[in-house]
Amino acid sequence: MxxxxxxxxxxxxxxxxxxxxxxxxxxxxxSFADEATVAAEIKKLYGDKKFDSGKVKLDVPEIAENGLVVPVNVEVESPMTETDYVKAVHVFADGNPLPGIVSYKFTPACGKAAASTRMRLAQTQNIICIAEMSNGSLYMTKSNVKVTIGGCGG
Amino acid sequence: MATAPTPRVRVPAQAKPGELIEIKTLISHEMESGQRKDAAGKIVPRKIINTFVAEFNGKMVFEAEWNPAISANPYQSFFYKAAETGEFTFTWKDDDGSNYTAKNKLTVA
CATH class of the missing domain: 1.20.5 (Single alpha-helices involved in coiled-coils or other helix-helix interfaces)
Structure with missing residues (x-):
């Protein structure tokens, strides 16, 4: 060279x-959401409850070339029986105009607490995922996505 | 939008009892986020599908609440543990109050 x-x-x-x-x-x-807006959203749902790590697997690409269509796959470890199952999963983003992305409600009939969809991301940011179990325990995980072209219609 | 939203669902026609099946759904919808501005600089009003519900024999199985951050032509996949023969009803609820539905039969043997 x-x-x-x-x-x-x-x-x-x-x-x-x-x-x-x-x-x-x-x-x-x-105006964009930031970590504080996401924290406020989470507080609205669960107050000051503590979150454990683990159990939640958030599958997002490390680098998203097109922010308009970013696959997001969530999987929560759980036996999914009548007494022990995943009740809800919430996905947030801290760099979009609005913090919320999607909220799932699972039932024991699902057999597996997993779901995937596609989201829009305006810029490089963190994706935060929270799972609520049937016994009330909460789990959280976080993942960063680098966005090459933002999906904000601009 | 020019054309009416068309749901497309992929469910296996048959399953063994206790088998875990994946259900994939797609619906054509522009999911107008309410953040975009038109050529005149006016904000294009929000119009998205805000809820997707999957029921089996009338019993709720899975629900997703979508925010404007969900991409156009929203895709959703989830799982179902086959137990009995019956019918799925999938409902997409639009901001404008209209509902789009699809039904799929599942034979468990």
Whole structure:
């Protein structure tokens, strides 16, 4: 590799960084949810209850090229019997105009607490997933998704 | 939207008792988020399908509450543990009050 190619790449990199910076400056025109909004949403649902980690498997891509269609797959470990099952699952995003994405209600008839859908993401952000068990215990998991093109219709 | 939302559901026709089956659903709907602006700078009003419910023989099996963050032409998959022969009823509830339904039979043997 010669010096010239390195220089070009570096310049390109800097230009890209400049564009990204400009985009970041322009972005705040729209109001977005943040960690606090998501925390408030969760508090509305479950108050100050404690969350355990584990049991919830949130399957989202690490990098989403198109923020308009991002697959999201949730699976919660549970025997799904009449006495021990997953009651509800909530998925939130902390960088979208609205924090909520989807809320699922499961029943023992499901046999397996898993569901997938597709979501819109406006920018790179964290996806937060909460599972509520039939005995009232709560589990939480978090995952970051890098979004190349935002899905905000803009 | 120009065309009426058309639901498409994939359910296996037959299952063994106790078998775990995956149900995949798709419905054509633009899921207008209420965040977009039109050419005149006016906000396009929100119009999404806010709830999807799956029932088997009239009993609720699975429900999903969708927010505007769900993509256009929403896809939803979930599981069902086959127990008896019967019929699934899938209902999609639109913001404008209309309901779209699909029915699928399942034979358990």
């Amino acid at each position: 010669s010096w010239t190619t390195v220089a070009t790449t570096r310049r390109e990199t800097l230009t890209l960084a400049g564009i990204a910076g400009l985009a970041a400056l322009l972005a705040p025109r729209m």
